[in-house]
Amino acid sequence: MAAAGGSISSLPLTTRWAMPLKAGSYNYSSPKGPRCVPVQGGSTEHLGQDLSAADGTAIYAVGDGVVTRVANPVNGASGQIVVEHNVGGRRVFSGYYHMWTASKYVRVGQKVKAGQKIALVGSSGPSTGAHLHLDIWYDAWYSNGTAIDPVPFLKSRGVDLKGGARVVYNLTTPSTCTYYAATTLNLRSSASLAAPVKVVLPHGTKVTSWPGAYSNGFVRVKATVKGVAYSGWAWHPYVTPSDPTGRPVALTTANPTHKATANLNMRDLASTSGQRLLVIATGGKVKVTGTSGTWSKITYGTRTGWVSTAYLAKLPAASSGSSSGSSGSSSGAADTTGSNVDKLPAPTERKASGTALATSKQTMRASASTSAKAVKTVPSGAVLSLKATAGTWYKIAYGGKTGYLRQSAATKVQPASGLGMMKSKQVLRSYASTSAAAVRTASAGTAVTLRAAAGDWYQISQRGQVGWVRKSTVTKGSKSATTAGVHLRTGASTSRKSLTVLKKGTVVYIVGKSGTWRKTVAGSRVGWVHGDYLK
Template sequence: MKFHPTRTIMSAAAVMTLALGALVAGPPATAAIPLPTAAADSSLAKALKWVNPLKADTYRFSSTHGPRCIPVIGGSTFHLGQDLGAANNAPIYAAASGKVSKLRSGTSNLSGYIVIDHNDNGRKIQTAYYHMWSAFTHVKLGQTVKAGQQIGRVGNSGPSTAPHLHFEVWDGAWYGGAAVEPVSWLKRKGVDMKGDASLVYPDYTPTLCTYYAAKATALKSTPSSTASTLRTLSANAVLVSKPGTLTNGYVPVTSGGVTGWVERYAVSPRRLGTVAPVSSVIIPTITHKASQGVGFRTTAALNLRSRPQTGTVLKTVPKAATVVGVGAATRDLAWMKVRSGSTTAWASTKYLKRIVAAPAAVKTVASLRGQTYTIQTNLFLRKAAVTGATMKMMSKGTKAVGTGKATLNGGWVQIKHGSMTGWASAAHLKKSAPKPVVKTATTAVNLRKGASTRHTVVATVRKGQRVTLTGGKSGTWVQVKYGTKSGWMSAKYLR
């Protein structure tokens, strides 16, 4: 995640796993800013194709756009983009065609970034990509790029705790227009950043943020260096504030019952000079159904621990071993509970990679075309016939219609749910009773006990009378119900 001196901050949970962002100056910008009417580059004027800036199933969906608590001294309180945790040097792709307008390589203190100008059907859009070490590995200033073209590599430059891509969308000019929530923006363009993630971190923003004075500092009456001082705060004084609030470089806080403003570089998310023993830290855990029963491959020799933190080791598994998620994780998804043989323990997700199976072979099943299903539990609609990238969650009790395609083993069925078509586990679909098929006799015809003229006549169906097909078929004969009687008759006399 990227930090701006005039912005706000993210949740402490997300800080534990992913980046803390670049400290770069710029004017305030939020989605509430009026949209500019900048002239578009006519050479790019067209409705654009949009793509995911990272390859599906290779990244973790972390800190989202919006207010947050300050995670580092000098950080902001509003996250302007979306964080996607990925492997170092993973390829970054242009989200749409456009021209490269800004480039800066990163350092340990400053985040590297690439900014691309787009003309989306006459509307000026800019996308920004952060935290690469070098911004010049794949593009140069003024270069025209295509959607899906590699423009750089994932890095860890600037105040960042792990390699990731911080992705922003701006309506109008970068730092001159409005910072758009990028996930919803791309979803409207047909790209599901959240659904394509290998792991989704819980979206959590506290109602209040607890900080500490980073040094002896003045509590001001207004957000200004010239304002009167209400009191002088000592280092490590406890400060309480709301997430997302920052004005003129000052954070509104309450300390010792007095409310005022503290310069942001004097605000720390943790107490200075104190480190709590690991064993005393209580880390909140959650039920994480998305990992239940899912296989993961270890990317290095990995210690399985008794608690979701560095501590007692219950077992060590080698690199490339397979473990299975049991449906629990820490709130920030830094740790996941897994099973290895007879051992169930906690593992760092940093060293786990989800095993994505190849989709099963598909067949066409005529009887499933138009078949109505009832969803038996909250169920993911998936992009392929395999546990992997999801399209959306389907609610229990809702209806879906079969397209006529299924896997050879029948474990997956392709369905249409609302406006979306995808794959669902057949085990969680219940077929609705088919609508009765009614036929009319074209002439007087005998209804018989069996499918031939050798069988006894049960009744005679008069011309124009209606019968209901009950599903049986033998050659040209069909099984029907006529009034209270059932039997067989030749289909050539029905229409």
């Protein structure tokens, strides 16, 4: 994913620097460093600085450079723009995120100047409200680069992000984090899909973790199941800071009135995957009636919904008054006064194809809304046929019915190919769930054909029958071919029985080795071939 331009010598030195947002137009919020996951899918390490501002506020390039990446929001990812700079002969990249449209003002390869408008503030992707996430990278952007704190980097060049903020929130890193299992979730002994499962966490199980406790796609957690304490590693995409069961914790405070500290999305669920109902302008007063993880359930005017707790400030009792639906003190907010403020148009449908797996038990709806009529219950692991996308929803076909399901409740199925071998005896399931009906039993050491992948499951075929098994139970073969006619034997020795003779050029898949021999899958057979006859 690294973005890089041409030779660094082709870029003029960056000597001019500028504010990414106009001074006084933003609040200084979440800094770089370890943190608790703010939303499902969010990172445990914040790689930059957040500056909350009104939706549509102009974003400016912090320095002279060349645009190397422009990505509009897609599939839940945020809008992104990356600019490369030449700082004393060293590649430095500035990244700007969460705009609704990244391609509005710039294109890849375009030269930009410090202070040039390149985008508008938005709230796309994993975001709790309108803001700019700004990060700085040495040598490359993202995968091969090093993220550094943009605040001291820019301050040493005359750009003071803290000094230019309207409000500075001195956020402290908590000692622990509270998360929930977003679906039925394996707790493993180490950070690997192949690691043994210690216990299965039921949907909605509360777990404790720590800021930055992440490795190889897993979050380190501890949990109690049926009175027994466990510690281990949970798959990061299925860990959420909000209780997925929707059980808000009631507040006992005598004064529930708060104000929004930034232009803040109110959603129908305690998740960024929830439908945005409206935007509460900075200073807007709300009544908090409950909490769920990092979210607060609120009443705003006549509407009820969920907002990120991080962008609420408690008001003293004397100034609490009642919650209002007015626009607050900030211009540019989406919820101006009027009876139509809360009404959103139906999301635009765009044709989609392929299949997806339900990641938890869900209700299929008649339209893209949680208030729509229930059509059918979709079990966890069910295979869904995708027909269209509609905002944060999929239009799907399942079980002879057509309806809508939240995108956050499904994982797209990706094609897989090649051959593999079963590590152990397993039951092939009709869909990706241990509760699904059994199709057949596949014995350890037998050959399988890989057809598709979704989450930690493979769809495989064996002897004409198709089913789903955990990826951790299959050894995926590496493709090779024979360089001459060669025996496929029952063991790693010329004294072992020949199963068949493979012709020159036969495509095979290697699943293991012993000395100079390779354990090989050839069609429906598994055997051993000397490595000298494989390329």
